[in-house]
Amino acid sequence: MFRTWMRFFTPGPVHHRLGLVCQGVGLQYGAVPAVGPRVLDGHVAVVISSGRGWYRTPDGRRTPVSAPALVWLTPGVPHHYGPDPDSGWDEAFVTFTGPDTATYTELGYIEPERPVVPLADAAGPRDVIARIARAARRGNPLLEVETGAAVHELLVALRRARADLAPDGDPVLPALARDACTDMTVADHAARHGMTPAELRTAVRRIAGCSPKDYLIGIRLGRAQELLATTELSVAAVARRVGYDDPAYFSRLFTRRVGMAPVRFRAQQSRAVPDDWNDGLGADGLGADGLGADGLSEDGLSEDGLSGGG
Numbered sequence: 001m002f003r004t005w006m007r008f009f010t011p012g013p014v015h016h017r018l019g020l021v022c023q024g025v026g027l028q029y030g031a032v033p034a035v036g037p038r039v040l041d042g043h044v045a046v047v048i049s050s051g052r053g054w055y056r057t058p059d060g061r062r063t064p065v066s067a068p069a070l071v072w073l074t075p076g077v078p079h080h081y082g083p084d085p086d087s088g089w090d091e092a093f094v095t096f097t098g099p100d101t102a103t104y105t106e107l108g109y110i111e112p113e114r115p116v117v118p119l120a121d122a123a124g125p126r127d128v129i130a131r132i133a134r135a136a137r138r139g140n141p142l143l144e145v146e147t148g149a150a151v152h153e154l155l156v157a158l159r160r161a162r163a164d165l166a167p168d169g170d171p172v173l174p175a176l177a178r179d180a181c182t183d184m185t186v187a188d189h190a191a192r193h194g195m196t197p198a199e200l201r202t203a204v205r206r207i208a209g210c211s212p213k214d215y216l217i218g219i220r221l222g223r224a225q226e227l228l229a230t231t232e233l234s235v236a237a238v239a240r241r242v243g244y245d246d247p248a249y250f251s252r253l254f255t256r257r258v259g260m261a262p263v264r265f266r267a268q269q270s271r272a273v274p275d276d277w278n279d280g281l282g283a284d285g286l287g288a289d290g291l292g293a294d295g296l297s298e299d300g301l302s303e304d305g306l307s308g309g310g
Contacts, residue, residue, distance in 0.1 A: 032089065036056075119161045
């Protein structure tokens, strides 16, 4: 015996321009029939929260599936899977498509080459799928936008739930963030963690979806924007604060990455900070919002020379 519930949608062309659209959601449990062999045109995330089963690859290899787990079904890839008859399983699935799937694949959130992904806990992804199921009620005027937004959230929840990753990523990322504005090179960061630069690049790309250099630049420029918005420091002083000795290089980099020059960003985003702003800070230097006395987050650059200018 098995039970099943599912809904399918047909988002219009304007909804596809949102980047991701949800095309269907389903909940099944028990001795669910095997699926396939078949090939799909869209993506499907199948979350197994209890039970066990199998997944057969196009070359005939059989991979065991033990809950909690994620089964990725990707466009154009033949697949065949199902629960063991003696155990059955509890599955929830979401089918989706859109141009943003390419970016999520590049970032490692969707893994076509890894169809079976062990999860540490299926609760987070199942909560998102439950919200999609609730949104799928008949006559919901927000259906396409609400479920499309939830697909983005589901991809994040699945990434966070992966058993091979700590919930907040590898400890190397907080360490990189803490020292991002120092004059350390990427090689220096790697050595501190007992890695080669190549190993550090692999680790950061696997977790954050980018190179160590881009990760560090992102943190530096994020802090630069905070300083420009909340202080009266000159652009040159802000550049030095975030690790750039050459303010002209900093301005060029800022303009390229942020989309506007530092002076224009300040003109648009400047916020006056009251004189008594620090009065609410606790003994650890943090206020209720988790910001330090200088307005910077407490989470604490160079592909060999990222720190200076050029």
